[in-house]
Amino acid sequence: MSLPPPLVPAHRDLPEITIKALVLGIVLAMLLGAANAYIGLLVGLTVSASIPAAAASMGLLRLFKRSNILENNMVQTAASAGESLVAGMIFTVPALILMQAWDTYQYWPCVTIAIIGGILGVAFTVPLRRALIIEAQLKFPEGVVTAEVLKTGGVETDKSQAATNTNPAREKDFKNLLQAAGISGLFKLFESGFGLLAGSVATTKAWFAGSFLFTGSFALSPALVGVGYVVGLNIALLIFLGGAIGTLIGVPLNWWLNSNELMGLSGIAAHTPTSEFSQTDWNNIASQAWSQNRRIGVGAMLVGGIWSLIALAKPLIAGVKSSIAAYKTASAAGSNEVLRTEHDTPIHYVLWVALAATIPLFLVFYNALAGYNSAALIAAVMTMLMLFFGFIFASVAGYMAGLIGNSNNPVSGVTIATVVVSAFILLQLMGNQGLAGQLGPIAVIYLAALVCTGAAIAGDNLQDLKCGHIVGATPWRQQLFQVIGVASAALIIPLILQILDAGYGIGRPAENNPTGSYLSAPQASLMKDLASSMFGAGLQWTFIYIGFALAVVLIVLDEIQKRRGSNFRIPVLAVAVGIYLPLGLSVPIFIGGLIAHRLKNKNKLIDKSTQQQRENSSLIVASGLITGEALMGVAIAIVAAFIMPLAHTASFAWATGLLALAGVVYYQARKG
Template identity: 25%
Template sequence: MQKNKEKSLTLLSILIGIAGAIPVSASSFYIVLKFGALPWPTIMVTLISISLLKLFKRNNMKEITVTHTIMSAGSMVAGGVAFTLPGYLLLGGNLKDIDKMLLFFTILTGSILGAFLSYIFRKKLIEEEGLEFPIGEAAYTLVSSGKNKDSMKIVGVGTLISSVISIFRDFSFFKGKAPFIPTVYTLKNGMLSFYVSPLLLGIGYILGFTNTFIWFLGGAFIHFIAAPIAKFKNIADFDIMKNSFGMGFMIGIGISIIIKILLPKKHETDTKNNAKSLKISSINSAPVLGILTIFAFIIISMIYKISPFLSIIVIIICILCAAIAGYSTGKTGINPMEIYAVISILVISFLNSLLNGLKIGSSVFSTNITLLTLFFIACIVAVACGLAGDILNDFKSGFNMKVRPFEQFIGEIIGAAVSSAVITFLFFIFFNIYKNIGPMENSDLIVLQASIVASVMKGIPFIHLFWLGLLAGLVLNMLNLPVLTFGIGIYLPFYLTLPVFIGGLLNSIAKKISEKFSSDALLFANGLMSGEAITGVILSIIAYVKLFI
């Protein structure tokens, strides 16, 4: 009986959660800008929460769950920003044109929408659908395992090794000389290159062999088959062609997810209890969704000064894409946020071109959509979808732990608000320091997803390949084939794919050794991701400070 009265959201959990949310959001922002990939930080922050609360002699598992909920919020918020707004700079936009307060407000708006939508969808996806949410399940297992001290030692070793490698790769100790470790190592024959990155190995290990192998197949198809054929036929626009196909492929997967949500499940029975449960769910959710829609409509219309019609469209896109994000995360543990940004830009751009300047009687309709406003809208949607996936993982862990969902919801709002401020600050630091951005080898920041989002601004090049990719992604995912990572392999540079695949291969080997070895290796992989990401943020801030010395 006493256990049920344990508090989850406490002052200590809030303070520790905020302290953890700052480095987590900062490191996640660096990861996605540098590598074009964003791992879930849930396992890492769960371990940190366990250890820090233990210092205060707190072993309340519910309090731990809420603490790691606050910490992890910033990761997917960072992804939503990094997947969209750098695209504005890639298209020639000026960093000085981006107002700091408006950027902060944009990120915060997306965060609030994502938190509310995930709270609304929680009952349907977790309690009624019973989706797996593997990251959330892993966090629950970790909290209830009790092996806190030993686990933190393993993560610490991984963090230390990763940090050392990152420093020797990214920092030059002697003026005018290259760092000791090359960023990209190329074999003598020049056929293969791979990024020297502990972080990418860690990502691969956590994704596992199946996902990384499919990822590898997507990259291998492009690198070993499609690219040589294009070179033989002197096709100069091959990279644009394969990105068009890859983008269509990922959007096709997104559409199939919507269809799966809408289609009735064969195993469901129309019992009275089931119908009553669904009815109760919809009654509870409808008023909240209605109030949220009105609130979002007023805010978006006033702040961005766009037409009421387009404001409603933005909100509808946000709701639908957040549902897709939740379903995708629950089924695969993967949340392709760039797809939601692309959908937003495609729909709003089309409507803008259709309606702007349209004469209605004696008046002329104006949509008032600028390039920057369009990227702000895409950012809102991407952040909302990213946060929806994150908090639904946390809700899954909390559901198993019997934590009150509302307390986790409040925790997510707190973490997202803090992270919004951190990411706004770092956005201007990074893009003042790093000028060579784009998905090219040896670029300072790869901003891969943002470049794909930016590419649709001028219309979709090679539209026939886009539709072919869309059809392929739609059909294959409807057949329940694990093709989500195949699309990532298509447009991610192969030198980044290789270390990810090696990480997945190591996962398979570790599982064959023993369950304990595999579990410890998972903790070590989280350390590898943490060390490189945190080191990258520190080096970036040092470089920024040097500009003023």
């Protein structure tokens, strides 16, 4: 079955690379990258920026005399590249701080890792575009939705022609994006800035004479409601299920089976009767029990990452073969025969980029291993591993984006596999004695960061190229703008990380607020634990083994669902992330998923065109909720870190916070 022709046919050459598209792409790449850093570090999930970038681009380009859909597409391409690059970095780089390899987020090493990983991610997907988009005809759902959003603006706009100057759908979407961002931004300002709204509500209770320990929490966050709406009920429910396993079931069960150890970890003398426990004692016990339980998520993530590779081996090989065959066919036809809408970056350029990247890659690893006797040899091995894993996992990420979308792409799963495999290889080469035991985990995290950024960009790149294929973009121009988005976001990533770490703390409390809540950075914490444990720092494996077993059960159930043809799937990584995260974060995500499911059922009775328009508008509102809170969170972090301490939370804030969030939930539901 052939794909429908592009909206802008190949023989029509509209302006794509323009000054205004370039400037807007760079600015939005930086802004959305900063927003994604906050959300990703908070909850361990990131969402594609293509849809809000497309809406923002259309709203801003309407201020110019002339614009067209291909310019809009270029802007969203660069902007979403910045968002995806940040995702790859925040899942890995904070591990270097947590393992005390770095004292601060070093600017040039961060920028170098981001640019090399990002550009290689773009390069690796050039030969995959035709195989996955045209030959395999994968869905790439977010690319399709982004194209539908872009179509609402029309093909061309010219202010000298009043009839084509206004599109009600485009105007409404842009206003909704700004409105939703404003609402969530104000929520965050009154919460963290003024202390008039609570950021969460939580309770810990001991029942039945202390034999049953209950603990629960609820994060009050418009952004997380938006995240739940974007990922949908299936993923949102699984994340919540993971939270229930780790907290609602796991904490009382752990207390019942392991009370003496938990008392010792909480500083309570043995044989102290539970009737003498204070509320602080119960809180500490619940915290220790949950900290142990989250290792179940570690085990499930490990198995899930390996399973992702096994499950994708066959389609990956087929996709690469198809890509090579398509390239040979195009080469035989001659460059003059290639249509504009099929004109990729020449493959020899891609090969030169990969070859040239070996030099900075070698230097990155060599500097990370400074002081080790065989640093040059190990750096050479790590460079080869990066090129090998980079291409394999970029292909996996691209294929998964085609199946389930970039927001649900298990990039962290393949990164976990990278950490385990590369740590095992390095352990054989270096051992774990003396300096090798210190530098080995650092080199592993460097490799994981490069692979993760490349994989994240690969999934996003192919999603955008799918959108471009629908609207009629020129592939090589999109690939160029993808590189521009990478470079733009790379320049600000270390600054944003440093600001968020100083203002909130990443993976642990900030130095200036040791008792405050912090950004959990679940993936980075996991990478640090895995890399360190592989080199002998010691990781308690009992709960991880439980995670292994749970993952096997979930994989079997998912395969059953797959064979039944069910739309409800059970990806291991979604449950594992839920176990690893505090329960409170999964509750608003679940609420967002419920809203999405309700609106989807409600809209089933209307015609397809109106249904698609409503779904697009609802996604834009959800994206606005995410972006507004995240950007305000970055701004407040700057104030907290460098200007003044934040206000204390008022005693009534839990009530006003619940009421305010209920209003946000009602707003998201009504806008759908």
